[in-house]
Amino acid sequence: MSDDQNTNKAPAPAEAEPTRKRILAAALDEFAEHGLAGGRVDRIAERASVNKAMIYYHFTSKETLYKEAVADVYRQALEGLGDKVSADQPFEVMLGQAADTYFDLFVGHPQIRPILLRELAEPNSEILTMVQSMIGEYGIPAKLIARFQQKVADGTLRKLDLRHTLASFLALNIGSIMMLPMIRRILHMDDSQAKAFLAERRDAIVDLFLNGVRAKA
Amino acid sequence: MSDDQNTNKAPAPAEAEPTRKRILAAALDEFAEHGLAGGRVDRIAERASVNKAMIYYHFTSKETLYKEAVADVYRQALEGLGDKVSADQPFEVMLGQAADTYFDLFVGHPQIRPILLRELAEPNSEILTMVQSMIGEYGIPAKLIARFQQKVADGTLRKLDLRHTLASFLALNIGSIMMLPMIRRILHMDDSQAKAFLAERRDAIVDLFLNGVRAKA
Amino acid sequence: MSDDQNTNKAPAPAEAEPTRKRILAAALDEFAEHGLAGGRVDRIAERASVNKAMIYYHFTSKETLYKEAVADVYRQALEGLGDKVSADQPFEVMLGQAADTYFDLFVGHPQIRPILLRELAEPNSEILTMVQSMIGEYGIPAKLIARFQQKVADGTLRKLDLRHTLASFLALNIGSIMMLPMIRRILHMDDSQAKAFLAERRDAIVDLFLNGVRAKA
Amino acid sequence: MSDDQNTNKAPAPAEAEPTRKRILAAALDEFAEHGLAGGRVDRIAERASVNKAMIYYHFTSKETLYKEAVADVYRQALEGLGDKVSADQPFEVMLGQAADTYFDLFVGHPQIRPILLRELAEPNSEILTMVQSMIGEYGIPAKLIARFQQKVADGTLRKLDLRHTLASFLALNIGSIMMLPMIRRILHMDDSQAKAFLAERRDAIVDLFLNGVRAKA
């Protein structure tokens, strides 16, 4: 599929793809800033330097565009992430890799955070379902669960409800990023302080989590 | 006439101070469901069974109404919360009280969750700032930080960066609630399973956190 | 009627009249500033320090209020003017009196100017008709025409079409006042210059008119 | 197809550069009839046979449209007027030309009269300022003032304050037109009489003015 694209694109439609991609990128930014309801098709057109009608040439509707734009970032994000979390490493290294992966995800694709937040607010988010299906069994959660089970089996971890253990790890990681504006205000941090804080967060999380789950000597 | 009113008002307060409050309640629901951008004034009027113009009789604009509605729930919520978290109790009891308070907050006022989520997505949320100022120094974070310091001093807790410790506790609690739809999908839980899961969550969090921060014997 | 009023008013309705008058005065100001279409009932109520509903207690509709307010100023204005123009005086004195009367009218009741201007723009102004009927045969035009005729008869004035002569006199007087903002801009006059200019205008008009109509020696 | 257009456009320019101009024309009529406050965007759309939204595609707001429409008529009017007033002609001819120009202006563009009247009623009319700047130094007033000065210098005219002299000429001309509905009522003229009266007015004005300013033999 990618071969096909690469070879066919040079000749004629070399200009075709860019437009579509530009629209997707513009849409992503717009929706990240304003949400689906607050996002404006005009603004997307402007951002992409295309005529508004062009958007409807490439996409069925604003909502479709939204879905495709979101799917698109996730595709890129997941691709970039690849296999940064390997079960071959020591447990704490693996946890660190997982944490890094989450932080990198939101740093590398800053539009994901606001979009995800807004989707979490939506009663029956199709986006959330779609994203989940994209990540599927290859995601970090699956890897973590497997490792947890093994660690419990060999006695390194306390006997915990692993669903909660996973939920806690996710909450610590993703939740910290999601809630940063709140925590900033509580701790009276300015922009640069918040940035530094976030950078230290990974270690703090892994440390707390490890101690929290490890079986007592 | 005034006698009449006074005596009649007690029995049927459902109509006592209606319109403005009905509008606020309707607005809260509408904005919780659809956000500020997606919320419709017409729908709020309908929900409140008032004429659309009545909304503008009581409130300056849609945005003002939004802010007042949010301020209003928080006022009620904070009032209801009172002093459920007391520093006189053993540490783990206090943590449990704090967790309970958060869970109760979001259960008792289910509109807060989606509103908070969407505000977290907003670059410079005035709402977040306002809410923070409403909670102020009486909030749980302040109490926790104080207790943490004391516990570190007496050697019960490991020497940790307390800002991160607090952030972790908040992420575990609030983050878990915020991210529930995500976790549900990851763990393939249906509605009732999710509910049960959330009910157990409090203990799981306190357990993990306590173990995570406690100094080793 | 006036007896009736005077004797009855003291007892009870002493407060009644003021409200109505306050509304009329407020309406006059509002309509002078914004016109009938641009005038706001709310603003009139505010200006009159009465409840908006009170306006509808005293007047049928916004339009009615407008008409009554206009009729009211004119009534006051005409009353105040009385017989300032007397045919007993020398011709040029009489012209001066007429000019003074017009200038006084617009200075003493500054709301009349904008209202009149806007009514002149209305295709079939009922107000204009009403005002005309209020002034009737006692107005300055009638007096002037009579004097003109007499002056033509005795040879002091050239044989002119007296309708045009009258029109010219009115245009010179009222027109000058109406068009002041325009003339100000053409002659680059500031506020105080314009005021001084208007004060001199009376003499300039009488002088030009007199020379313009007088039979050559 | 494009050929078709090119060849067809000449014969039927009625559709050549339509919408924007149609809107401007419709707006002009609407605002002339009802004023800015009373003018309705819906009605303008209807008059122009365009969708209401089209108005906002071409113009920023109702007020902008108003300003542009007014600027537009004045542009056309001034263009049409050109140099009808020449200083090479005898004084009374020149005055006649000036009078003709004013009468033609208001006859050729009947919307200007009501618009000007309403703007004269506006405390700080931007329109009046704009119009003045459009006319600038090429307008009749400048030409008249220059001629007046010259005529005073050569002794043909009495020594008058030329600002007042100009004001009087303008009041006689423009004022007569503006105040016609008033004069009609005073002189009890019907439609056709008023029309005839207005046609004679030019000569009456020039005659009065000339005699009024001329130095006595």
Added chain:
DNA sequence: GATGAATGAGCCTTCATTCAT
């Protein structure tokens, strides 16, 4: 008389979407 609250119709403006070229 007087008021606060209420209402229906309407107003300006915007938005997603489509059409003709």
Added chain:
DNA sequence: CATGAATGAAGGCTCATTCAT
């Protein structure tokens, strides 16, 4: 593919007017 113009359906807000007390 690309564009400028067009459109119908709201959407937020306002206004004159009325009602209950």
